[in-house]
Amino acid sequence: MAKTLAQLRPVYVVGVGWHRYQELSETPYVQLGLTAVRQALADAGAKWTDIETSYVGTALLGMASGRPMLSHLGSNQSSIVHIENASASSSAAFRHACIEVASGISDVGLVVGVDKPARVDNALKQTGIQHLAADEIVPFTHFALLTDAYMGKYNATIEDVARVAVKNHGNGAKNPNAHRQKVRSLEDILKGRAVSGFLTTLQCCPVGEGAAAVVIASEEGIKRLGLDASRAVRVSASAAISETVYPPEVGFDAELTRRVSEMAMAQAGIKASQLDLIELHDAFAVEELQYIEAMGICKPGEAVRWLKEGAFDIGGKVAVSPSGGLIAMGHPIGPTGVGQIGEITMQLRREAGDRQHRGARIGLAHMVGLGAVGYAHVLQRD
The missing domain is CATH 3.40.47.10 (Thiolase/Chalcone synthase)
Known part of the structure; x- marks a missing residue:
């Protein structure tokens, strides 16, 4: 029988961060995203090298947008997964990051959502079916x-x-x-x-631009990194x-x-x-x-x-x-x-x-x- 997240090991949010949501500006999306990530890491009391897996939720930025963004934080060979799921893009990213930590594959993960308005071709127009x-x-x-x-x-x-x-x-x-x-x-x-x-x-x-990020961890990750368990939210x-x-x-x-x-x-x-x-x-x-x-x-x-x-x-x-x-x-x-x-x-x-x-x-x-x-x-x- 399929398991739910509640039946796996506990997962906690240990750090949060944002770049303010705002009107379209000249600010590069990399700066938007890094502002949120750095704030989340600082809030958690963790370092970039502590992150074992990263999930990037974005709907408008195109292919592999997390790579040039996260590379500014330094060398880290952990996995990066990009998820697009319309308005629920970073909700999906958060879910899959939680599943990875809950399953025991990773102990500490990062989820970041970032976007900027852009011209996006409507997928429905590419189906070959007219007048939907x-x-x-x-x-x-x-x-x-x-x-x-x-x-x-x-x-x-x-x-x-x-x-x-x-x-x-x-x-x-x-x-x-x-x-x-x-x-x-x-x-x-x-x-x-x-x-x-x-x-x-x-x-x-x-619909403007901005970024948000959270750091998640297992109990083992919290203990190993010496994070403040009293601020962890399950x-x-x-x-x-x-x-x-x-x-x-x-x-x-x-x-x-x-x-x-x-x-x-x-x-x-x-x-x-x-x-x-x-x-x-x-x-x-x-x-x-x-x-x-x-x-x-x-x-x-x-x-x-x-x-x-x-x-x-x-x-x-x-x-x-x-x-x-x-x-x-x-x-x-x-x-x-x-x-x-x-x-x-x-x-x-x-x-x-x-x-x-x-x-x-x-x-x-x-x-x-x-x-x-x-x-x-x-x-x-x-």
């Missing part, structure tokens, strides 16, 4: 339609949906690594530039699935979320009600409402009421996207998933400063990639 619907309906139109559908089904208003963005912009204003660091009122959100349907720019994630579950054929009227992103979150929580032996914080794929405001309900945090149609009551605020029942989420933290694509892991690690260490969620012990990180793949990781403070 997915190539005609761009993401913001897809989510504008989902916003309309959610509002109609649950008698919600656009103001209700926009409150997700108000909360997340407020969280991002407390995060020095966030792309957007400005508190926004409901009026600000609603009066932003229209994108599609009721969606305005401030309800949509900015990865208690890792789950990944891909799309299937869904019944009519079933939203594929929400269904992916439901299934992969259930898998991760079952592995960790927890219930949705035990989660203290969640970092999720809120590329568009309505996604937070859909995914919170899909995860079982509240019943379908109840997320708006919980949001209004402050249940998803920092200090509320369960802090949702305390980093600012994709809407305010940003979505450089490659770094996004591993950046979520870093935020949860900071929260569970009680090191998140002004955005610290009181008493946080268990967190879940969630990403989807083009609706085709879903990832969920549970982190716990032992």
